[in-house]
Amino acid sequence: MKNLLKITLALSLTTLLMADANIPIDKKAMKAKMAKIAGETSPFNKNENFPKEYFLIPKNLPYALGLVLHHPKSSTLGLSKEQIEKLVKMKKEKKPSILKNAKEIKELELSLVNMLESNEGNITKVTKEMSDLVDKIAIKKAELTKAHLQCIIDVQNTLTKEQREKVEEYVKAKN
Numbered sequence: 221m222k223n224l225l226k227i228t229l230a231l232s233l234t235t236l237l238m239a240d241a242n243i244p245i246d247k248k249a250m251k252a253k254m255a256k257i258a259g260e261t262s263p264f265n266k267n268e269n270f271p272k273e274y275f276l277i278p279k280n281l282p283y284a285l286g287l288v289l290h291h292p293k294s295s296t297l298g299l300s301k302e303q304i305e306k307l308v309k310m311k312k313e314k315k316p317s318i319l320k321n322a323k324e325i326k327e328l329e330l331s332l333v334n335m336l337e338s339n340e341g342n343i344t345k346v347t348k349e350m351s352d353l354v355d356k357i358a359i360k361k362a363e364l365t366k367a368h369l370q371c372i373i374d375v376q377n378t379l380t381k382e383q384r385e386k387v388e389e390y391v392k393a394k395n
């Protein structure tokens with residue numbers, strides 16, 4: 221019985237280590253595509269992570285679609301054809317809006333930088349125009365983050381409890 225358990229665990233671990241993404245992604249090509257969409261970078265942010273850093277909560281929320289479709293171990297989830305089709309459709313529907321909103325936020329932030337540069341040494345406090353622009357950026361980041369949350373919820377509702385647990389396992393194993 222112990223040997224059977226050891227063999228089962230060894231095979232499970234081997235399968236997990238040899239797993240591939242459900243949908244492999246060319247990271248270099250994706251990075252180049254995102255850089256093109258992102259456009260100009262700020263001189264203060266040469267290592268921009270577009271569009272992720274334009275969310276209000278860029279680091280503590282999962283990017284669920286990427287985890288279940290493109291993570292190197294996502295094939296261990298055992299997604300059905302229907303689940304994959306639903307997730308791919310979700311990505312095609314949500315991604316353009318996310319990129320558009322992130323680009324708008326970035327442009328607003330760059331215009332704030334331009335305001336600072338053009339007024340260098342000529343102002344003593346935050347102007348109403350700057351204040352209004354910061355408020356607009358905050359509202360747009362909140363809207364983008366709410367869309368992110370909805371995406372996470374939609375992915376969670378597409379997966380079974382066991383699949384959600386597997387995602388959690390391979391995320392924790394990475395950290």
